[in-house]
Amino acid sequence: MIRMGIVHKHKDASLKHFVFHVNVDFPEMIASGMETILRVYEAQRDEIKKLTRKVRSLKLKEREKAEINRLQATLENIEKTIEFTEGIMKNTIKELRSHSRESR
Numbered sequence: 001m002i003r004m005g006i007v008h009k010h011k012d013a014s015l016k017h018f019v020f021h022v023n024v025d026f027p028e029m030i031a032s033g034m035e036t037i038l039r040v041y042e043a044q045r046d047e048i049k050k051l052t053r054k055v056r057s058l059k060l061k062e063r064e065k066a067e068i069n070r071l072q073a074t075l076e077n078i079e080k081t082i083e084f085t086e087g088i089m090k091n092t093i094k095e096l097r098s099h100s101r102e103s104r
Contacts, residue, residue, distance in 0.1 A: 027100040031093045038089055041082050048079045 001007040005023065012019045052075045055068055 025100050027096040031096040031100070034089050034093050034096075038086060038093075041086050041089075045079055045082045045086075048075050048082070051075055052079070 002009055007020055008023055009018050009020050011017070052072060055072050055075070058064075058068060
């Protein structure tokens with residue numbers, strides 16, 4: 001952690017021992033991690049949209065319609081949940097970055 005610049009070490013001349021202090025912008029670190037998660041969510045959402053289009057394009061037999069409709073509803077629900085979560089995460093990232101700038 002010292003080599004990465006996260007922790008700094010210096011010698012306290014009066015006490016003759018080392019002192020360590022953390023030099024981390026925690027809000028920025030969390031915001032960056034959340035952005036990585038958002039990229040994964042975006043890829044998952046795109047995959048769900050492809051699956052939904054594929055399901056809609058299927059030529060259905062009468063007995064398969066109910067199952068296909070249930071599958072379609074499930075995919076749409078997952079997509080809405082991901083979109084909702086993305087919105088919350090984007091707002092949280094903005095707040096974290098705003099807090100990070102204010103504390104400097």
